[in-house]
Amino acid sequence: MRSPSVLDNPIKTALLILAFAIVVVVFITADWDWLSSHILPNTVIGLYKKDFWENVMVEMHGMVVELAVVGILLLWLDGRRDRKQQLSQCREDLKNYAKLDFPEAHLKKIGILKTLISANQIGLDARYLHLSGRSLSDVNIKNWNVIGLKLNDGKLENSTFEKVEARSSNFVKCTLRNVVFEEGSLYRCKFEGAKFRQVSFKNCRIEKAEFTHCDMPNTLFDQVSLSGVKFEGANLAHCSFKSAFDIDVGELSKAKNLDHIAIDDKLLIELLKLRPDIKYQKRRIRP
Numbered sequence: 008m009r010s011p012s013v014l015d016n017p018i019k020t021a022l023l024i025l026a027f028a029i030v031v032v033v034f035i036t037a038d039w040d041w042l043s044s045h046i047l048p049n050t051v052i053g054l055y056k057k058d059f060w061e062n063v064m065v066e067m068h069g070m071v072v073e074l075a076v077v078g079i080l081l082l083w084l085d086g087r088r089d090r091k092q093q094l095s096q097c098r099e100d101l102k103n104y105a106k107l108d109f110p111e112a113h114l115k116k117i118g119i120l121k122t123l124i125s126a127n128q129i130g131l132d133a134r135y136l137h138l139s140g141r142s143l144s145d146v147n148i149k150n151w152n153v154i155g156l157k158l159n160d161g162k163l164e165n166s167t168f169e170k171v172e173a174r175s176s177n178f179v180k181c182t183l184r185n186v187v188f189e190e191g192s193l194y195r196c197k198f199e200g201a202k203f204r205q206v207s208f209k210n211c212r213i214e215k216a217e218f219t220h221c222d223m224p225n226t227l228f229d230q231v232s233l234s235g236v237k238f239e240g241a242n243l244a245h246c247s248f249k250s251a252f253d254i255d256v257g258e259l260s261k262a263k264n265l266d267h268i269a270i271d272d273k274l275l276i277e278l279l280k281l282r283p284d285i286k287y288q289k290r291r292i293r294p
Contacts, residue, residue, distance in 0.1 A: 028067070028070070028071050029071055032064070032067045032071055035064060036064060090126075093122075094122070094123065094126055094128065097119045097122050097123055098123070098128075098131060098132075100115070100119055101116060101119045101120070101123070101131075101133050101136070102132065102133070104116050104119070105133060105134065105135050105136045105137065106135050106137055107137065108137045108139070113137075113138060113140075113141055116136065116137075116138060117138070117141060117143070120143070120146070124145070124146060124147065124148060128148075129149050129150050129151075130150045130151070131148070131151045131152070132151075132152045133151060133152065133153050133156075134152055134153065134154045134155055135154070135155040135156075135157075136153055136155070136156050136157070137157045138156070138157065138158050138161060139157050139158060139159040139160055139161060139177075140159070140160045140161055141158070141161045141162075142161060142162040142164075143158070143161065143162065143163050143164070143166065144162075144163075144164045144165055144166070145164075145165050145166060146163065146166040146167075146168075147166060147167045147169075148167075148168060148169070148171055149169040149170055149171070150169075150170045150171070151168075151171045151172070152171075152172045153171060153172065153173045153176065154172055154173065154174055154175060154176070155175050155176060156173055156176040156177070157176070157177045158176075158177065158178050158181050159177050159178070159179040159180060159181060160179070160180045160181065161178075161181050161182075162181065162182045162183075162184075163178075163181060163182070163183045163184075163186055164182075164183075164184045164185060164186070165184070165185045165186075166185075166186050166187075167186070167187045167189065168186075168187070168188045168189065168191055169187075169189050169190060169191065170189070170190045170191050171188070171191035171192075172191060172192050173188075173191060173192060173193055173196065174192045174193065174194040174195055174196065174212070175194070175195050175196065176193065176196045176197075177196070177197045178196065178197065178198045178201050179197055179198065179199045179200060179201065180199070180200040180201060181198070181201045181202075182201070182202045182204075183201060183202070183203050183204070183206050184203075184204045184205060184206075185204070185205045185206075186203075186205070186206050186207075187206075187207045187209065188206075188207070188208050188209065188211050188213075189207075189209040189210060189211060190209070190210050190211055191211045191212070192211060192212040193208070193211060193212060193213045193216055194212045194213070194214055194215060194216070195214075195215045195216065196213070196216045196217070197216070197217045198216065198217060198218050198221050199217055199218075199219045199220055199221070200219075200220050200221065201218075201221045201222075201223070202221070202222045202223075203221060203222065203223035203224075203226050204225075205225065206223065206226050206227070207226070207227040207229065208226070208227065208228050208229065208231050209227070209229045209230065209231075210229065210230040210231065211231060212231075212232070213228075213231050213232070213233070213236060214232050214233075214234045214235050214236065214253075215234070215235035215236065216236050216237070217236075217237045218236065218237060218238050218241050219237050219238070219239045219240055219241060220239070220240040220241060220263075221241045221242070222241075222242045223241060223242060223243060223246065224242055224243070224244040224245050224246065224264075225244075225245045225246065225247075226243070226246045226247075227246070227247045228246065228247060228248050228250075228251040229247070229250050229251070230250050230251070231251050231252075232251070232252055232253040233248070233251050233252070233253050233254050233255065233258075233259075234253040234255075235255075236255075236258065237258065238258055238259055238261055238262045239258075239261040239262070240261070240262070240263050241262045241263060241264075242262070242263055242264040243259075243262045243263075243264060243265050243268055244264045244265070244266045244267060244268070245266070245267050245268065245269075246268050246269070247268070247269040248268060248269060248270045248271075248274075249269045249270065249271070254270070254274055256274055256277045256278050256281065257281065259278060260278060260281035260282045265278065265282060265285040266285055266286040266287075267286055267287060267288070268285075268287075275287060
């Protein structure tokens with residue numbers, strides 16, 4: 008891949024030209040006494056005389072000021088306008104490509120997402136985005152609407168979903184690593200068979216979500232309602248439910264592994280009646 012060049016950016020190019028012009032003008036002006044006494048008096052070609060070059064130097068100073076104040080400012084404003092138009096087009100393209108499910112469309116959507124995320128776009132509407140089987144990383148988004156997102160059999164890493172509306176999304180058999188869902192909605196989302204590592208759900212809606220047969224040790228459920236959430240066959244070892252509420256002990260008991268979970272002592276006593284096989288710190292309680 009070709010490394011980026013200064014000449015690829017019009018503003019950087021203009022700054023380079025300006026710096027060169029300043030160096031040349033300042034150098035000639037600073038040594039004008041020597042030039043005017045040693046070279047110019049002996050160099051006359053038609054109108055190219057000492058007086059002519061003095062006028063040229065005066066005009067050069069004006070040109071440098073105009074380039075610095077007007078030229079670069081106009082380039083900067085024009086660049087901002089072009090960037091705004093590009094991002095607007097990306098938003099529109101993402102809507103148009105959202106539901107398409109073939110490799111070329113997926114690659115197009117991933118490229119658009121990278122552009123929008125790198126620009127820190129907020130409040131984007133990308134409903135029913137189909138990216139099944141794809142790998143996404145560093146997806147740090149805020150106030151987006153991704154209702155109906157499909158990432159089945161895909162991968163999501165090093166990402167944060169803050170105040171994101173993602174209800175009815177599908178993460179079936181997806182791998183999630185170092186992901187935080189905070190203050191958004193994952194209502195009725197499906198995670199069946201997914202693999203979690205360092206995943207947190209913080210103060211977001213996950214009611215009626217399905218975590219059946221998920222491998223999700225050490226997952227954090229912080230200030231979330233577990234009403235209607237399914238855990239059948241899930242590995243919940245070392246998960247934290249300490250600040251979760253609306254916990255259905257009967258549903259939780261259907262998990263495959265509940266060893267050393269963090270949960271209120273009263274709920275743990277109820278859980279042990281249903282699942283006496285689970286491991287816990289004996290010194291905490293004596294059921």
